[in-house]
Amino acid sequence: MGSMxxxxxxxxKESEAFATAARVKYYDIVIDSGRGAILTDVDGNQYIDLLAxxxxxxTGHCHPKVVKAIQDQAAKIIQYTPAYFANSQAARLVPRLAELAPMSGPVEVAWGNSGSDANDAIIKFARASTGRQYIVSFTxxxxxxxxxSMTLSSVSLNMARKMGPLLPGVVKVPFPDPWDKLPDESEEQFVDRYFKMFKLPFETYLPVDEVAAILIEPIQGDGGIVKTPPEFMKKIYQFAxxxxxxxxVDEVNQGMGRTGKWWSIQHFGIEPDLMSVGKSLASGMxxxxxIGRKEIMESLGAxxxxxxxxxxxxxxxxANATxxxxxxxxxxxxxxxxxEKAKQFFEGEQKKYDFIGDVRMYGLDGGINIxxxxxxxxxxxxxxxxxxRVFELGAIIISLRGxxxxxxxxxxxTEEELDRAFGMLDQAFAEEAAGKLTLPxxxxELGW
Known part of the structure; x- marks a missing residue:
């Protein structure tokens, strides 16, 4: 790393006017540009981006096709509110997204600005179409x-602290984290135990006929890149x-090809009724x-x-270019x-270093427990x-759940960039094993 x-x-200068609540702190860098998987800061230091x-x-940073689509459209018209009139780009995108949706039958689409308001929309359409109030989400x-969307979440206490009361009618149930598996507990026993916990609210205080929707990330993102056990997913789907x-399903983090399929729910062979999409939908714009079944989406009027x-x-x-x-x-x-290449690398490192615990990889989508x-x-x-240390060596990677x-x-x-990143990770692991690393x-202050 060069000068900072x-x-x-x-x-x-920024810190004088920027709110602490608006950024999860990791590294003291100011990103100036990016191309593909390479980022450059304002001092010209380059980093391999392992966070996207x-x-x-x-699709990487500044993909030429996406850049051209943005530039060409900006020269025609930047904004006229889609709340009143269609525009040619959105009108083209709607049927494309509907066709890609992992749902059979007629499907409709409604726009938002972020994954947050797409999940808010799930609450709206679910309540309207069922006439029920409760939404169930997972820890x-x-x-x-x-x-x-914040009420639906439970990945950080700072998403609830000092801000209540939150949205009423939301009930959270335990997510089956793999590290909560008991010693000598089989996968079947693990799933049965968590399904019993899932059903407890319905048996004690939550009337099942007043529940509008169950919302789940098929693969939790910020919760640690954790795939829902397939049998558990099947059980809660059948229950619904x-x-x-x-x-x-929330596909904001895990959709758009991240897991090797268009949508993470496609790893389960299940068709959702509603789904939220964001983040990479427009390459970060x-x-x-x-997106939902037509009869659900038509339950509300403008x-x-x-x-x-x-x-x-x-x-x-x-998004069309994406x-x-x-x-x-x-x-x-x-x-x-x-x-698969990344999985083999991390599993190889796991054999070398006893501080590497569970390795989860679903396409280019991984969580590595330390x-x-x-x-x-x-x-x-x-x-x-x-x-x-990986940051000092020239790559951007962050932590989840500490x-x-x-x-x-x-x-x-590129495979060459991936290999370089693996070299940096291996060096950091080796130095940690040798007791050479110190905390900043x-x-x-760092992390979630």
């Missing part, structure tokens, strides 16, 4: 930062269908969508879910192929030392 002088100057802007730039989930409850800028010409042009890039460059297949070898429990200090390395590079990352001075 300009980074520090800009950050010092929180999985919002699956460890991250669904967004608007009041509705048997009781007239809508089954909704502010665009989201709620202006129940309109936003002045949602679905505007520039963001939808970027779909083109994913299809033309076969990024689903690329994610699956390079994800643990205390003596206790098997998560080791936040070691995780921070490792990720900070002790999980989040591995989500752009799907366009501001370690207590």
């Amino acid at each position: 002088e300009n980074n520090h100057k800009i950050l010092a 802007s929180a999985s919002s730039t699956n 460890g989930a991250y669904h967004g930062s608007t009041y509705g 269908k048997e009781n007239g409850i809508l089954f909704a 502010p665009l989201s969508a709620v 202006p129940a879910n309109v936003y002045t800028t949602a679905g505007n010409p520039v963001t939808t042009a970027a 779909l083109d890039v994913i299809q033309e460059e076969h990024l689903l297949e690329r994610s699956a192929k390079l994800g 643990v205390n070898p003596q206790t098997g429990k998560g080791d936040t200090a070691a995780t921070t030392r490792i990720m900070y 002790n999980i390395l989040r591995f989500q590079p752009p799907l366009v990352i 001075d501001n370690a207590d």
Whole structure:
């Protein structure tokens, strides 16, 4: 890493007016530009991006086709509110998204600006179409930062602290985290135990005929990149269908090819009734969508879910180009192929270093637990030392839940870049094993 002088100057000036609540702190850098999987800061230092802007730039930074689509559209018209009139880009995108949706039968789309308001829209449409009030979500989930989506979430206490009362009618049930599996407990016993906990509210205080929807991330993102056990998913889906409850999925983090399929729910062979999409939908431009079965989406009339800028010409042009890039460059297949390579690398490291616990990889989408070898429990200090060393060596990786390395590079990352990143990770692991790494001075400030 070279000089950080300009980074520090800009950050010092910004900090005078920037709210603490608006950024999860990791590294003192100011990103100036990006291309593909490479980021450059204001001092000219380059980094391999292993985060893809929180999985919002699956097509990489400044993909030429996406850039051209944005530039060409901006020269025609930047904004006219889709709340009143259609625009040519959005009108083209709607049927494309409907066709890609993992749902049979007629499907409709409504726009939003972020994954947060797409999840708010799920609440609206679910309540309207069922005439029921309650929404069930899971611990460890991250669904967004608007009041509705924040209420659905439970990945950080700072998403609830000092802000109550939150949205009424939301009930959270335990997510089956793999590290909560008991010693000698079989997968079947584990699933049965968590399904029993899932049903407890319905048997004690939550009338099943007043529940509108169950919302789940098929693979939790900020909760640690954790796939829902398939048998558990099957059980809650059947429960929903048997009781007239809508089954909704959040694909904001895990959709758009991230897991080697268009949507993470496709790993389960289940068709949702509603789904939220965002982040990489427009390669990071502010665009989201709620997609659902037509009869559900027609349960509300305008202006129940309109936003002045949602679905505007520039963001939808970027989304159309994004779909083109994913299809033309076969990024689903690329994610699956390079994800297997990443899995082999991390599993090889796991054999070398006893502080690497569970390794989860679903396409280019991974969570790597860093643990205390003596206790098997998560080791936040070691995780921070490792990720900070990787940053010093020239790659961007962050932690989740304190002790999980989040591995989500752009799907366009080259194999040479991936190999270089693996070299940096291996060096950081080796130095941690040798006791050579120290915590940064501001370690207590870093991470979720």
